[in-house]
Amino acid sequence: MKISGSEILIECLKKEGVKYIFGYPGGVVLNIFDSLYDNKDVRLILTRHEQGAVHAADGYARSSGKVGVALVTSGPGATNTVTGIATASMDSIPLVVFSGQVPTMLIGNDAFQEADIVGITRPCTKYNYLVKDVNDLARIVKEAFYIASSGRPGPVLIDLPKDVTVGKADFVWPELDIRSYKPTYEGNKWMITQGAHLIAKSKKPVIIAGGGVILSGAAKELKEFAEHTDIPVTMTLMGLGGFPGSHKLSLGMLGMHGTYYANKAVQDADLLIAVGMRFDDRVTGKVDAFAPNAKIIHIDIDPTSIKKNVRVDVPVVGDVKKVLAVMNKVLKEEVKEQWGEVRKAWLKQIDAWRAERPQTYTHSNEVIKPQFVVEKIYELTKGDAIITTEVGQNQMWTAQFYKFDKPRTLLTSGGLGTMGYGFPAAIGAQFAHPEKLVIDIAGDGSIQMNIQELATAVINKLPVKVAILNNGYLGMVRQWQELFFDERYSHTKLDESVPDFVKIAEAYGAVGLRATKPSEVEPVLKEAFRIKKTVFMDFVVDWKEKVYPMVPAGAAIDHMLFEQAEKKAEKKLKAVK
Amino acid sequence: MRHTISVLVENKFGVLSRVSGLFSGRGYNIESLSVGETIDPQISVMTIVTTGDDSVIEQITKQLNKLIDVIKVTDMTELDHVEREMVLIKVSPRQQDKAEVLNLTEIFRGRIVDSSQKTYTIEITGDEKKIEAFVELMRPMGIKEFVRTGKVAITREGVKK
Helix, strand or coil: CEEEHHHHHHHHHHHCCCCEEEECCCHHHHHHHHHHHCCCCCEEEECCCHHHHHHHHHHHHHHHCCCEEEEECCCHHHHCCHHHHHHHHHCCCCEEEEEEECCHHHCCCCCCCCCCHHHHHHHHCCEEEECCCHHHHHHHHHHHHHHHHCCCCCEEEEEEEHHHHHCEEECCCCCCCCCCCCCCCCCCHHHHHHHHHHHHHCCCEEEEECHHHHHCCCHHHHHHHHHHHCCCEEECHHHCCCCCCCCCCEEEECCCCCCHHHHHHHHHCCEEEEECCCCCHHHHECHHHCCCCCEEEEEECCHHHCCCCCCCCEEEECCHHHHHHHHHHHHHHHHCCCCHHHHHHHHHHHHHHHHHCCCCCCCCCCCECHHHHHHHHHHHHCCCCEEEECCCHHHHHHHHHCCCCCCCCEECCCCCCCCCCHHHHHHHHHHHCCCCCEEEEEECCHHHHCHHHHHHHHHCCCCCEEEEEECCECHHHHHHHHHHCCCCCCCCECHHHCCCHHHHHHHCCCEEEEECCHHHHHHHHHHHHHCCCCEEEEEEECCCCCCCCECCCCCECCCCECHHHHHHHHHHHHHHC | CEEEEEEEEECCCCHHHHHHHHHHHCCCEEEEEEEEECCCCCEEEEEEEEECCHHHHHHHHHHHHHCCCEEEEEEHHHCCEEEEEEEEEEECCCHHHHHHHHHHHHHCCCEEEEECCCCEEEEEEECHHHHHHHHHHHHHHCEEEEEECCCEEEECCCCCC
């Protein structure tokens, strides 16, 4: 029996086990929306902006490991998805985004609400399609879900001309056969064995765990690997949660705002085992001065990540989970080295660095320190929550002061650094985990970039919490201006233009709470967690606070600036005056 | 160093822009690019001439391989191979040079494919050196127009001795 393209689309989504689509209607997708209208299996969640829809799908995907799905109309609907798609692409998040398109006969005519979205998104998708024949639709949808979720995951866009979704065809769920796409999952055994021998010989090894650990579900294998070999683990921003942050072998995050001891350890190491990470510039700092004494074992599913930015001694292309499982086996059965004594000296050195400069900040009884808010959130949730962040200081303080013990508990835009990501992502995560506490740790700048999604949260009765670290500035940029631009705060002071977030929340039907003193932080958080509604918490925090340690852009990662050093300099300056 | 890379791709619309977009987006350089169908009409072959140090060429081949529509990437430079390029040159020689033009065309095994009172259009095929030599010899004859196809390449098969 022939059914319409939009009905085929829904059949495909059912086959793929899709429960939620995040989307926004428009002219050329009307018939798809009509097919969704009384469908019980696939539910469309109406966001208030297409960017919000894609970030919500992304948050759904990151928190659940499933493919996130979005559906938008042509033209502006499609172009509004670009930031969301690029965000997912940079962080390797599996998404399938459906965009409407003008009828095939009008394509290229500059028709109303026409945009060449396949052309526009070509560099920021893993793959994209323009469906030209309704008979191809089912195959393309199946391929798209497979491509998005296999190998190194990523977003796939499918552009659907109106006549394709209106046209009729038989629904056939085809077999997959993409001859030009065969991801490598199994690591080369010989390479893995080479790596294992390097590990056995090394005296000062460090594991750097990235987002690949989380994407491939390798947290268990990584823990086994680190504990068996007694190697300390540092994580990239995307890797947080891939190894328990509260574990004694955890060094926290490395890089530009990494811990002193992580950066010191990496710079002093004689061996780096890079697992599912890609040596981003925020991780390496000055590449020529990065880990000068270390050999590097690099495990990644994407061959292009290997030897892109740093030299590699043992490359292993493969799925992190599978490679680590083999590595663990080789280490236990073939290498059987006793490294207990050797490691003791190394771990002692790391503990000395840890004691020298712990990850901390100066408490205050008068003003709320933003780090204090993050610490309190950790304390009250005991780490059992899904945390999303925006981008900037809020993101870095979250990475530094919240100990992520489990994978998929931190959702943050690492690669693209998208302000406005956290709130819609939290909404998506809440749909995937209705019982979990989902908290967006935001800034007063970032939250305003997708604040309209309050409506989505409220109408769907989502108990999403938003903790706004409100310092009246675009804080991270302000920090750079203070440190590197002579305190010339060009266009970073929001100040009196910052709206009353309590009133905004209330206007949308959510709950708004505010804390202005340190003593109010805990009660506000407790109250927010108690209420089963969308809550905005406005924490009026110390605007002077900066993210430390900090490696200035382009410096080696052990050239760090510290809060204490700055305080001393300030005192000196005052004494002179 | 200059490399000739042969890329087998799915013969679909948009593939050329995926490949060229990869080069422009990542700042790689394309010296020439030629595309055509293979014996299997579903597959095209692209011959790309590019330059870069070893690490750049390694990234280029890996990035090409990563494209979903790319079936196979071969760096011809590493292999024994034959390269050819064709150029069409329109010259308008002075009366006293006409014989020399015909003569040189003969020597280079070119062909005159069009002529008028004032011009000859010469087709010439060969590797880069041959073409460059011919172009240099034609330069004083007054080149009016010049087009080249870009390189194509194919591996050599071993001969049993």
